[in-house]
Amino acid sequence: MKSLNSIVVSFFLVMAALPIASFSQATQSTQSPILIGQSADRSGPLRDLGLQKELGIRLYFDSANSRGGIYGRPLRLITRDDAGQTSRARENTLNFITNDNVFALLGYVGTDTSLAAMPIFSYYGIPFIGAASGSDLLRVPFNRYVFNTRAGFLEEAASIVEQMSSTGITKIAVFYQSDAHGLGGLEAISDALEKRGLKIVARGSINPNSTDAGGAVYLINRARPDAVILFCGARHAVAFIREMRRQGSTAQFYNTSQVDSATLIRELGADAHGLVISQVVPHPARATLPLVREYLSLLRTKGGSPSYASMEGYIAARILGEGLKRVGPNPTREKLVEALENLGNYDMDGLNLRFSPTNHNGGTYIDLTIINAQGKLLH
Numbered sequence: 001m002k003s004l005n006s007i008v009v010s011f012f013l014v015m016a017a018l019p020i021a022s023f024s025q026a027t028q029s030t031q032s033p034i035l036i037g038q039s040a041d042r043s044g045p046l047r048d049l050g051l052q053k054e055l056g057i058r059l060y061f062d063s064a065n066s067r068g069g070i071y072g073r074p075l076r077l078i079t080r081d082d083a084g085q086t087s088r089a090r091e092n093t094l095n096f097i098t099n100d101n102v103f104a105l106l107g108y109v110g111t112d113t114s115l116a117a118m119p120i121f122s123y124y125g126i127p128f129i130g131a132a133s134g135s136d137l138l139r140v141p142f143n144r145y146v147f148n149t150r151a152g153f154l155e156e157a158a159s160i161v162e163q164m165s166s167t168g169i170t171k172i173a174v175f176y177q178s179d180a181h182g183l184g185g186l187e188a189i190s191d192a193l194e195k196r197g198l199k200i201v202a203r204g205s206i207n208p209n210s211t212d213a214g215g216a217v218y219l220i221n222r223a224r225p226d227a228v229i230l231f232c233g234a235r236h237a238v239a240f241i242r243e244m245r246r247q248g249s250t251a252q253f254y255n256t257s258q259v260d261s262a263t264l265i266r267e268l269g270a271d272a273h274g275l276v277i278s279q280v281v282p283h284p285a286r287a288t289l290p291l292v293r294e295y296l297s298l299l300r301t302k303g304g305s306p307s308y309a310s311m312e313g314y315i316a317a318r319i320l321g322e323g324l325k326r327v328g329p330n331p332t333r334e335k336l337v338e339a340l341e342n343l344g345n346y347d348m349d350g351l352n353l354r355f356s357p358t359n360h361n362g363g364t365y366i367d368l369t370i371i372n373a374q375g376k377l378l379h
Helices: 002-017 047-066 086-098 111-124 153-166 180-194 214-221 234-246 261-272 290-302 308-327 333-341
Strands: 034-040 075-081 104-106 172-177 202-206 227-231 252-255 276-279 344-348 351-355 367-371
Touching: 034 047, 034 086, 047 075, 047 290, 047 308, 075 086, 086 111, 104 308, 111 180, 153 180, 153 227, 153 276, 153 367, 172 180, 172 214, 172 234, 180 227, 202 214, 202 234, 214 234, 227 234, 234 252, 234 261, 261 367, 290 308, 308 333, 308 344
Parallel strands: 034 075, 034 104, 172 202, 172 227, 227 252, 252 276
Antiparallel strands: 276 367, 344 351
16 A cells, blocks of 8 residues: 555654664663653544543543552653644654653554654654554554554454445445545455455545545435445544535445544534444443443543543553553563563453464454434444
């Protein structure tokens, strides 16, 4: 894929310009907090996801710190806004490493911003854990410092296409944002359909910095698809679905986990009824798993509402915490990498993840939810 070539080129360009330093064996004094960096969208198109992901991380950090931290050292999160912009994500990442001397990076939000950071954290050997992205570019080729806690776009696409096939839907279109996130999704859907002898009947894209979905609606609507799969953020999904409904489309809309469910329900109102959304973490309001019950208990202390994004942040933070516990009282980044690789089959209170020295894609959970007439998400 063209995006992969650009990432490889940018790796060497960025690497050549970076300050020379040795960080891979860095350790912090036993009296100091363990500093963790997060670059996330707090003011741009993925703002809701960014704020909720940060909330989930802080739930775990606050809980761990209330029990004395990790071997007596508190966890401290430094979050900086990148507004969904790759240049700001690169700048934030470099500042985290060279100025703040963070121990690890956690919970980045978005595909393009995560990919922009990859040449930098790879060069310095900084563990990069739990990004909110299913991009294959964070999975292939294997990167020793990347640990994914959610299923990938390929798995989401396969699950959606399987569900469609089971209901007889074969006329499928794709709406995507024209960046690495959207193009990765388009490729994943194309591959999933091809395995079933199907092809995309129409496709339309939108500029990530725009909410004008008119061109994409024209291209897709004239094909009269039975269903449209969306690989985009919430504000793009809202613009597209609203215009498709306005023009009389009766297509079923399938959204991926990058869409914030609460935003769709809030912005679309009655038009949200019937939307399908794939999820990569358990339902945050169903206390059937011990993991979810603990999350909800901590959330109540903050007065927040359950969300998939904050649940995802909480899970990513717990993986980091488990790795630090296994490292011992004198952690280094390389020891953390080794500890995470050796988690094996890890049961997080009902949610199963698996890591190994050759596979850092720990998350496999996928669930399809649908918004009912009352604006509630149902399994």
